[in-house]
Each structure stands twice: as structure tokens, then as C-alpha cells.
Amino acid sequence: MKYSIKVLLISLLSFASFAQVKVDKTINPDKPKLVVGVVVDQMRYDYLTRFWNKYGNEGFKRLVNEGFNLKNNHFNYIPTYTAPGHASVFTGTTPENHGIISNSWYNKFEEQYIYCVTDENVQALGTIASAGKMSPNRLMATTIADENRLFTQMRGKTIGIALKDRGAILPAGHTANAAYWFHGQEEGKWISSTYYMQELPKWVKDFNISGTALSYMKPWDAIQDIETYLESGLDENLFEGGFSGKKTATFPYDLESLGKDNGNYDLLKITPYGNSLTADFAIAAIKGEELGKDEFTDFLTVSFSSTDYVGHNFGVNSKEIEDAYLRLDLDLAKLLSSLDTQVGKGNYTLFLTSDHGGGDVPTYLTSVKIPSGYFDDPEFDSKLKEFVFEKYKKENLIESISNYQVFFNYRTIEEAKIDRTAFENEIAHFILQYPKVNKVFTRSQLESGNYSEGISSLVQKGFNQKRSGDVIFVLDPAVISYTTTTGSTHGSGFSYDTHAPLIFFGKGIKHGSTAKKSEVVDIAPTISVLLGIAFPNSATGNPLVEVLEKN
Incomplete structure (x- = not known):
């Protein structure tokens, strides 16, 4: 009896497997x-x-x-x-x-x-x-x-x-x-x-x-x-x-x-x-x-x-x-x-x-009279932090600047009783005036708006609420951040x-x-x-x- 049940189960499983493959091939x-x-x-x-x-x-x-x-x-x-x-x-x-x-x-x-x-x-x-x-x-x-x-x-x-x-x-x-x-x-x-x-x-x-x-x-x-x-x-x-x-x-x-x-x-x-x-x-x-x-x-x-x-x-x-x-x-x-x-x-x-x-390569484009250039990250980081300190007289309000994103130090901002939305707008305004910057977006804009076309849409689709920064900026066309003036890069x-x-x-x-x-x-x-x-x-x-x- 046990042997018969075992054979039956094996047969059923084999048939089910065969049927699954057969149906799958028939459907697709x-x-x-x-x-x-x-x-x-x-x-x-x-x-x-x-x-x-x-x-x-x-x-x-x-x-x-x-x-x-x-x-x-x-x-x-x-x-x-x-x-x-x-x-x-x-x-x-x-x-x-x-x-x-x-x-x-x-x-x-x-x-x-x-x-x-x-x-x-x-x-x-x-x-x-x-x-x-x-x-x-x-x-x-x-x-x-x-x-x-x-x-x-x-x-x-x-x-x-x-x-x-x-x-x-x-x-x-x-x-x-x-x-x-x-x-x-x-x-x-x-x-x-x-x-x-x-x-x-x-x-x-x-x-x-x-x-x-x-x-x-x-x-x-x-x-x-x-x-x-x-x-x-x-x-x-x-x-x-x-x-x-x-x-x-x-x-x-x-x-x-x-x-x-x-x-x-x-x-x-x-x-x-x-x-x-x-x-x-x-x-x-x-x-x-x-x-x-x-x-x-x-x-x-x-x-x-x-x-x-x-x-x-x-x-x-x-x-x-x-x-x-x-x-x-x-x-x-x-x-x-x-x-x-x-x-x-x-x-x-x-x-x-x-x-x-x-x-x-921007240096090549410049040689043939096409607008292009290089963005100096260290200089930008220094000037932004200098602006923030002069404005708020407080250190460490910015935690990190990387990948064209500015990350705020929420703890320090809260302790200083600074309105985060106002802070966003101040940072965004400063960055937009900066040479070779094309567009700027704040976390508030990206979380509340719905952009369907253009660079705005691309920025929003690349923005992850938990992992991304609080202000994101885009450089001018053919402007790159690079450690050398030779070779090509990407990211825009x-x-x-x-x-x-x-x-x-x-x-x-x-x-x-x-x-x-x-x-x-x-x-x-x-x-x-x-x-x-x-x-x-x-x-x-x-x-x-x-x-x-x-x-």
C-alpha cells in the first residue's frame, strides 16, 4: 500500500511538472x-x-x-x-x-x-x-x-x-x-x-x-x-x-x-x-x-x-x-x-x-569655439559654507556636498531654530547665482511637485527621498567636474x-x-x-x- 501511494505521488508530481512546462510553452x-x-x-x-x-x-x-x-x-x-x-x-x-x-x-x-x-x-x-x-x-x-x-x-x-x-x-x-x-x-x-x-x-x-x-x-x-x-x-x-x-x-x-x-x-x-x-x-x-x-x-x-x-x-x-x-x-x-x-x-x-x-572633452570644445568648461568642486564647497556661516553665524549646518547635492545637518539646524524651508531657499538662491550652474531644486519642490518633462523631470526621477540630499543643482551644458582637463566624463x-x-x-x-x-x-x-x-x-x-x- 505504501509503495503504491509513493508511486502515485511520484507520477502525479511528474505529470504536474510536465504539464507546467507544456502549458508554459503553449502560452508563450x-x-x-x-x-x-x-x-x-x-x-x-x-x-x-x-x-x-x-x-x-x-x-x-x-x-x-x-x-x-x-x-x-x-x-x-x-x-x-x-x-x-x-x-x-x-x-x-x-x-x-x-x-x-x-x-x-x-x-x-x-x-x-x-x-x-x-x-x-x-x-x-x-x-x-x-x-x-x-x-x-x-x-x-x-x-x-x-x-x-x-x-x-x-x-x-x-x-x-x-x-x-x-x-x-x-x-x-x-x-x-x-x-x-x-x-x-x-x-x-x-x-x-x-x-x-x-x-x-x-x-x-x-x-x-x-x-x-x-x-x-x-x-x-x-x-x-x-x-x-x-x-x-x-x-x-x-x-x-x-x-x-x-x-x-x-x-x-x-x-x-x-x-x-x-x-x-x-x-x-x-x-x-x-x-x-x-x-x-x-x-x-x-x-x-x-x-x-x-x-x-x-x-x-x-x-x-x-x-x-x-x-x-x-x-x-x-x-x-x-x-x-x-x-x-x-x-x-x-x-x-x-x-x-x-x-x-x-x-x-x-x-x-x-x-x-x-x-x-571641454578643452577640446573650447578649442573649436563651443561653450564648455570645468566646475571647481572644492572652491564651490568652500564658498557655499562661507556664505552659510556669514548668514547664520553657525558651523556645521551643511553636513555634506557631493554628486551636486547639498545635505543638511538637521540636528544643527533644529538646535539653531532655523526654518528648514527658508534655509533651503537661501541655499538654492546662492547656488543659482554661482557661475556655471544651470538649475537648482530643493527637497520641498521635488517632494511636492510633479514634473513631467525636461531637466526637472530627470532630476525628480533621480531623487530618492531617503537617500538624496536637500538641494540639488545642475551644471550648464558641456560643463563638468573633473580632476583633470583631459578625457571625457558623464553624469548630466x-x-x-x-x-x-x-x-x-x-x-x-x-x-x-x-x-x-x-x-x-x-x-x-x-x-x-x-x-x-x-x-x-x-x-x-x-x-x-x-x-x-x-x-
Whole structure:
């Protein structure tokens, strides 16, 4: 009798499992076996068009020609930094809701600056360095990968990969099986933390001892004839940083000899070889984790970080950035070929976007008579605090100034019996008169108003009531805060920082393009519809139904 009941239960469970899979496929026959979310760090939309004639046919061109290209895709909040960008793409919402308001920010509850993914409650895996003590503990929302894990009862895997820890961790979400990032310096290893597992898998250990990272410590020269790089500026100019140990920021760069003075393996990050290493590791992950091998959709998130490092060092108009994208094109072709082989053509869906754009170097813009400039943070901080003391004759009324935000010391303000709203307005008025400041917003305005367009809307969507400051200001177009007058940066709400590529490709995706405006928060809801799963829990974006074959 007991044996019969046991057999019956096993049969029922097997039937239920079979029925679930069968019904799921019937409801959503276009569900891919694997979703690959690719983020190219600091990729402006015009890198797609500017270098188009030099790309091969199997990378960017394949994605555009066989997929759906959204030509007018934008970030819809400020600040346009790496951590908020990755979080927004995969949660389908903005810092207002997911809470990642910058890469680092002042935490008024802890009274200290914090990094977006640090976690002292976890241990490093693959290194003893603190670089491994990371997790998504500060991310307040679920990602699309989280929702897929929940929908599949944790059967669908999620793996996150990037040179940058935040580029690996935030997209993969809270429930990821693993996130891996690169630790350079003397080690040159892919690492993780005990948030995900207690030991690195064998395939990761094997990759780390394979010598792949070491193989890229070689000369970096233009991959095509540099005389044909007419889409970028002169190789030698006054607007690029370069490397310690080399007098000019010009090709070629001997990484082996430059390594000692430039962080050893960390040097790879600032060259296109960092992206090649990332592609190699992602391909190893597809095989090692057997992604896309069963009926439950898996997720792979890959962020190519080196383009950001190259942009910061050499600028968006450099021959180095052009070469970085020509090489990334080959890395994408290699990744797509591997997906075709290991998962199968027509079995996976991929989207490619960026976490932010990037602006031209202000010194370059000035040289061609375009208004631009630099904002001196230390000088501004000093003058603002001097104004506050002269006005109120009280120290420590301002607790912190960072990320173009002013944080008040509420305790000191209360003790001094200062009206907080009046104080807000005084600070805002002073800042608005300050050179190179474009707009100013107070906490009262952002909490009580509802802005639907323009810079005001972007500021509000980036404003988190608990984590953000009390007065927020925006600089003039093409004005940046930077420690050097060479290289590019980002962070604003202007088009050079908000306009990012967005291409959908693969199973369930139409072929075509549009110039209709879309926003990065629309990506996750679109994938939700494709998979037939719940939207991320704080999503504010809308599905881009025009890209889907069936909707």
C-alpha cells in the first residue's frame, strides 16, 4: 500500500511538472532558452553610426540588420552614472525607486560615504582583497532576472559578468546564482563573494589559471590602418590622459612594459583587451553553467566596462575610443558565434544598450569655439559654507556636498531654530547665482511637485527621498567636474549623456527600427512581456511592443 501511494505521488508530481512546462510553452511559444543583457559602458548612440563603415558584418551590424534598432533611446533621470545606469536598465525604474542614486553617495543615516555594492557581511571569493566584499544589498528593487528566477521557482539561472563589480552585481539582482567581476593589480582574477556561493566553481578556477588575462598583457596598436581612422581626432593632441611611463598618449602601447606603473593587471581595464577578456569569460560561463540547456529560461548579464575606462582616459573623440569600438565589434561577433553554437540560433534573445553616454572633452570644445568648461568642486564647497556661516553665524549646518547635492545637518539646524524651508531657499538662491550652474531644486519642490518633462523631470526621477540630499543643482551644458582637463566624463541630463543605443535581437524579436523615443526603463518590461513573467516590482517603464513579434 505504501509503495503504491509513493508511486502515485511520484507520477502525479511528474505529470504536474510536465504539464507546467507544456502549458508554459503553449502560452508563450516565443520564450527563449536564454536572455542575454549586454551593457556597453559609456556608449554614446553615435558610436554605432560613426564607426559603422569600419565594423564587420557579424557584430554590431548583425544586431542591427537582424534585430530591432531603437535610434532615439534615452536615460530619463539624473545622474547618468554607471551604477544607476545598470540598475535602471534591469529594474525598469529610476533611482527614485531602486535607490542606487550614484556610484557612491553620502549616507546621512550612517553619516559616511558609501559605495553602491559594498557589503561587510560577506566574504571575498577568489581573493583576500576587500574588492570581493560586495553584494546587491543596497539595491531596493527586483531586476528582470530576479523576476525570472521567481517565475521559474529558481530553476532558471542568472549569471552576471563585468570587469566592474557594480556592472556585474546590480543587473544580476538579488537572487542571482553568481556575479563575477575582475580583480586586477597583481592577481588578474575573476572573483565573487559569499553572498552567492561558498566556493568558486571549477570552471572559474580553471579560467583564472588558464593564463588568459596574462595573454592580453601585450602591445595595443590600432587594429586597422590608423590613417583611415578619420572618424576621430588627431592621435597626438592636448585632450588625452595616457599612461604613466609613456610621454605621449599615442599608439602603440606596450602593456607589458607599462604594467608596473599602471596597476599591473588593472591596466587591462583601460584598454580594449579588458572587453576581450570579458567576452572570453562570458563564453566560458555559457559553457560552464550550461546556460540555455533546458526548458527554463536563463539570464546572462554582460557589461563591457573597458569602453568607459578608455573614454575617461582618452576622450570620446580619440583614436583610442574608435579602436576600442572596432575591437568590441569583434568581441561581440565572437560572443554571438558562441551563443549560436552553444545555445543555438533562434533559441536566445539578446538586447544591447549602455549605462550612459559621454561628453566631449571641454578643452577640446573650447578649442573649436563651443561653450564648455570645468566646475571647481572644492572652491564651490568652500564658498557655499562661507556664505552659510556669514548668514547664520553657525558651523556645521551643511553636513555634506557631493554628486551636486547639498545635505543638511538637521540636528544643527533644529538646535539653531532655523526654518528648514527658508534655509533651503537661501541655499538654492546662492547656488543659482554661482557661475556655471544651470538649475537648482530643493527637497520641498521635488517632494511636492510633479514634473513631467525636461531637466526637472530627470532630476525628480533621480531623487530618492531617503537617500538624496536637500538641494540639488545642475551644471550648464558641456560643463563638468573633473580632476583633470583631459578625457571625457558623464553624469548630466543632456543628450550627450542620455542618448544610448538600444538593440533587441533574436527569438521573439521583429526586424526593423524606429526613431520614436524610448527610455531605458522600458527594456525590462519588454523582456517581461516576451517571457510572460511579472514586471520587476518597482518598474515604471512600458513594454516596447513594436519590437516583439507577438504582443
